[in-house]
Amino acid sequence: MSRLLGYCLTLSSVDAWLSFSLIARVRLSAIERGALAYALLKSLDRDTAEMTAAAVIGQGGDPLPPFLGGMDDARQWASWASPQELKAYALAAFEAMPPKDQAAFHRHISTMEVAA
Incomplete structure (x- = not known):
């Protein structure tokens, strides 16, 4: 997963990040994915974090x-x-x-x- 993250950062494309999401669903547990999502949302300012979460949740x-x-x-x-x-x-x-x-x-x- 760490190598895949590096590829996504290098490619920086929507397709790469969507692929990361699909592979993470298979390779990481729900707890690991939740912790990763939490850590990344915490790294954003409040407005961006809310917009990002809203885009995912709808x-x-x-x-x-x-x-x-x-x-x-x-x-x-x-x-x-x-x-x-x-x-x-x-x-x-x-x-x-x-x-x-x-x-x-x-x-x-x-x-x-x-x-x-």
Whole structure:
């Protein structure tokens, strides 16, 4: 793995790093890969570390303005969003609703079956 790391640093290409990732998955344990990821993320400034982790884990980013109607766009965004984003935007949207809409929303979600 150390020789492969040297090759990747020398080649400095996306293909080389993707190959490193594939081989690391086979040759290193999950604990070793996690420790390597942790050490490398710790070496980056906070913004770069967050962007890197988000690129790997995937996040929806800010919801886009609705194109037509809004519900389809909202559902599409929700399919990309991380659990933290879903919670944050759901709470913020609920808090921004007028009391009448909050009550209607509460009635709506109270009748839904929730998967455990």
